[in-house]
Amino acid sequence: MILIVADHKDGALRKSTLELVNAARALAEGLGGEVAGLAIGDSRAADALAKLVPRVYSVTGEELAEFRAESYTTVVSHVAKEKGAKAILISASRAGLSYSPRVALRLGVPLLEDVIYLEVEGEHVIAKRYSYLSRVTETVRAESLPVVVSVKPNTFPAAPAGESGQVETLAVPLGERDSRVKVGEKSKAIIGRVALEEAAVVVAGGRGVGSAEGFTELLEPLADVLGAGIGATRAVVDAGWRPHAEQIGQTGKTIAPNLYLGLGVSGAVQHLSGMNRAKVVVAINKDADAPIFKVADYGIVGDLHAVVPPLIEALKTVKE
Numbered sequence: 001m002i003l004i005v006a007d008h009k010d011g012a013l014r015k016s017t018l019e020l021v022n023a024a025r026a027l028a029e030g031l032g033g034e035v036a037g038l039a040i041g042d043s044r045a046a047d048a049l050a051k052l053v054p055r056v057y058s059v060t061g062e063e064l065a066e067f068r069a070e071s072y073t074t075v076v077s078h079v080a081k082e083k084g085a086k087a088i089l090i091s092a093s094r095a096g097l098s099y100s101p102r103v104a105l106r107l108g109v110p111l112l113e114d115v116i117y118l119e120v121e122g123e124h125v126i127a128k129r130y131s132y133l134s135r136v137t138e139t140v141r142a143e144s145l146p147v148v149v150s151v152k153p154n155t156f157p158a159a160p161a162g163e164s165g166q167v168e169t170l171a172v173p174l175g176e177r178d179s180r181v182k183v184g185e186k187s188k189a190i191i192g193r194v195a196l197e198e199a200a201v202v203v204a205g206g207r208g209v210g211s212a213e214g215f216t217e218l219l220e221p222l223a224d225v226l227g228a229g230i231g232a233t234r235a236v237v238d239a240g241w242r243p244h245a246e247q248i249g250q251t252g253k254t255i256a257p258n259l260y261l262g263l264g265v266s267g268a269v270q271h272l273s274g275m276n277r278a279k280v281v282v283a284i285n286k287d288a289d290a291p292i293f294k295v296a297d298y299g300i301v302g303d304l305h306a307v308v309p310p311l312i313e314a315l316k317t318v319k320e
């Protein structure tokens with residue numbers, strides 16, 4: 001059995017969970033056995049997962065309502081062992097990266113981390129991942145099963161819903177070590193904008209935006225009218241105009257939106273590798289020879305400071 005651990009929020013599955021399903025199906029074909037899901041802390045997520053995989057294990061409880069690396073480690077290790085998982089797939093989100101190594105350690109099994117590609121050769125799981133600040137793509141092979149695999153978000157296609165699976169409720173005993181870290185107060189996100197990795201539309205700004213104010217005065221209003229997530233190039237992040245969490249590219253996030261708008265982005269390979277899964281690419285750049293135009297479906301050659309304000313007004317009119 002290949003076990004995937006659901007990434008969810010407010011009862012809904014995150015897109016990364018749908019990607020795990022696809023990755024797991026590929027492994028199940030090679031290793032044999034079915035794909036099963038594990039939803040921790042919210043039975044609504046278990047029900048949603050049962051629309052994607054034939055069997056879902058649901059583990060809930062007061063102490064599991066909040067994500068905690070320690071308790072997730074215990075639950076995932078327990079279920080994987082009890083149910084005989086050959087591979088345990090976890091999204092390489094910030095949370096996933098914090099507990100997947102612990103699960104591997106607890107079970108004493110190999111870990112393939114932040115992978116972008118998976119295949120099976122005999123009894124071996126083989127993966128690709130970026131290394132050395134993403135300058136190198138390396139191939140790694142787990143020498144034994146089971147194996148823990150964390151999967152880089154937005155690198156596998158999302159699986160469509162379709163199955164009608166069974167949900168089985170399990171009880172996993174938690175101990176003192178599972179609650180050594182408690183989540184205190186949480187401040188609300190400053191802007192309730194859609195998360196970059198999940199966004200169907202992304203507005204990305206490059207050095208051509210000119211300043212941090214350029215982002216607040218042009219990019220943010222454009223993103224608001226489109227209901228889009230905001231992204232940036234490394235040049236922008238290095239300049240301190242936007243946080244690293246918004247960086248798209250080899251050393252940033254990988255995105256796969258339906259629509260990507262690049263404003264003042266030159267289109268360096270390191271940036272393109274993070275957004276080349278976008279379905280439609282629109283570029284606004286004052287340099288007609290900018291490499292971004294080679295990958296763009298639509299392009300506007302012009303100064304973004306002149307182009308964006310009327311674009312925002314036009315989009316507002318269309319929405320009304």
Ligand SMILES: Cc1cc2nc3c(=O)[nH]c(=O)nc-3n(C[C@H](O)[C@H](O)[C@H](O)COP(=O)(O)OP(=O)(O)OC[C@H]3O[C@@H](n4cnc5c(N)ncnc54)[C@H](O)[C@@H]3O)c2cc1C
Nearest residue numbers: 206207208233234235249250251252264266271286287304
């Ligand atoms: C190991 C390594 C890892 C890296 N990882 C990443 C990564 O993860 N993500 C990433 O983005 N980069 C990454 N880079 C950096 C990358 O190589 C580029 O330097 C960077 O992407 C360039 O950012 P930019 O397009 O904003 O800036 P520039 O290359 O300076 O381009 C600015 C563009 O804006 C246009 N422009 C200027 N003014 C205007 C205007 N008023 N109106 C319209 N257009 C205008 C210009 O014509 C130009 O094309 C990495 C580099 C290395 C070596």
